[in-house]
Amino acid sequence: MTPFQVGAHVSSSGGLWKAVERGVAIGAEALQIFPSAPQNWRPTNHTPEAYAKFLEARAAAGIGEVWVHCIYLVNLATEAPEQLEKSIAAVVNALSVAERVGGNGVVLHTGSHKGGGLEGCLPQVAGAIERILSEAPGSTVLALENAAGHGGTIGRDFLELGTILRAVSNPRLQVCVDTCHAFAGGYNLADRDGVQAMLEEFDREVGLQHLAVWHLNDSKQGLGDQRDRHENIGDGRIGTEGFTVWLDAIARVPEITARAMLLEVPGITDDGPDAENVRRMKEIRAAVEAAG
Numbered sequence: 001m002t003p004f005q006v007g008a009h010v011s012s013s014g015g016l017w018k019a020v021e022r023g024v025a026i027g028a029e030a031l032q033i034f035p036s037a038p039q040n041w042r043p044t045n046h047t048p049e050a051y052a053k054f055l056e057a058r059a060a061a062g063i064g065e066v067w068v069h070c071i072y073l074v075n076l077a078t079e080a081p082e083q084l085e086k087s088i089a090a091v092v093n094a095l096s097v098a099e100r101v102g103g104n105g106v107v108l109h110t111g112s113h114k115g116g117g118l119e120g121c122l123p124q125v126a127g128a129i130e131r132i133l134s135e136a137p138g139s140t141v142l143a144l145e146n147a148a149g150h151g152g153t154i155g156r157d158f159l160e161l162g163t164i165l166r167a168v169s170n171p172r173l174q175v176c177v178d179t180c181h182a183f184a185g186g187y188n189l190a191d192r193d194g195v196q197a198m199l200e201e202f203d204r205e206v207g208l209q210h211l212a213v214w215h216l217n218d219s220k221q222g223l224g225d226q227r228d229r230h231e232n233i234g235d236g237r238i239g240t241e242g243f244t245v246w247l248d249a250i251a252r253v254p255e256i257t258a259r260a261m262l263l264e265v266p267g268i269t270d271d272g273p274d275a276e277n278v279r280r281m282k283e284i285r286a287a288v289e290a291a292g
C-alpha cells in the first residue's frame with residue numbers, strides 16, 4: 001500500500017458493491033460513499049447480501065480505506081427537537097453502515113448555529129455526539145469535517161472543532177480536513193509558511209493525532225472567501241503547485257497518520273471524481289515522492 005491513498009467519493013446507487021466497481025474504474029485506492037441518499041432522511045436498508053458483495057469486491061480490488069459521508073440534512077446544533085432526533089438517528093445509521101462495510105469511519109458536517117456562535121449550542125452538540133457514540137458501538141471513527149464558514153457552519157476554525165473534541169473526550173471523535181474548505185476558511189495551505197501555520201494551529205487546537213482523513217478538493221473561491229465551491233485538482237485557486245507544497249509538508253510530519261485523500265471534485269470528463277482527477281493527484285504524489 002502506498003503511504004498516501006488517492007481516493008474518491010463514488011456513487012453506490014444500484015448496490016453498495018457498485019461503489020467498488022466505480023472506484024476501480026477511475027483508479028481510486030480508497031473510497032467514500034453515502035450511507036443512503038444524502039438529501040433524504042430515509043435510511044437505505046442494505047441487505048446482508050449487499051454488504052457481503054461489497055466486502056468481497058473490496059478485497060478483490062485491494063481498496064484501502066473506506067469512509068462513509070453522512071447525509072447532508074444533519075444539524076446537531078438545530079433548535080428543533082424533532083430535527084435533532086432525526087440527526088442523531090442518521091449519524092448512528094451512518095456509523096452502522098461504516099462498521100458493516102469494514103470502513104474507517106464517518107465524516108460529518110456538525111451543523112450550523114446560524115450565526116449564534118458555538119458557545120450556546122456546545123452542550124447540545126456534545127451531548128448529541130456522546131449519545132451517537134454510545135448508540136453506535138464499535139471502533140469506527142466519527143470525523144467532524146472543517147467548514148468553509150458561511151452561514152454559521154460549525155468548524156471553520158480548528159478552535160471550534162477542538163472545543164467539541166475536548167467537550168466529548170472520546171478517542172473515536174476525530175477530524176476530517178477538507179482542503180477546499182480550509183483554503184476558503186482562510187488557511188493558505190498552498191503556501192509553505194501557510195501550511196506550516198495551519199498544521200501548528202491544528203496541533204494546538206485539535207491535536208495532529210486526531211486528524212483522521214483528508215478531503216482533497218481544489219477551490220473555485222479565493223483564500224478566506226468562506227464559500228464552499230469545489231474545483232478539479234489543479235484547476236482552482238490551490239492549484240497543482242499548491243497541492244504539491246501541501247502534500248510535501250504533511251508527508252514530513254510523522255504525527256500525521258491520516259493517509260486517505262478523498263476527492264469530491266466536480267469532474268472533468270464525468271460527473272464527480274473521475275480518472276483524470278485521480279491521475280493528476282497521483283502525479284502530484286509521485287513528484288513529492290521523487291523529491292524525497
Ligand SMILES: [Zn+2]
Pocket residue numbers: 069107109145
Ligand atoms: Zn463534507
Ligand SMILES: [Zn+2]
Pocket residue numbers: 145178215264
Ligand atoms: Zn468535504
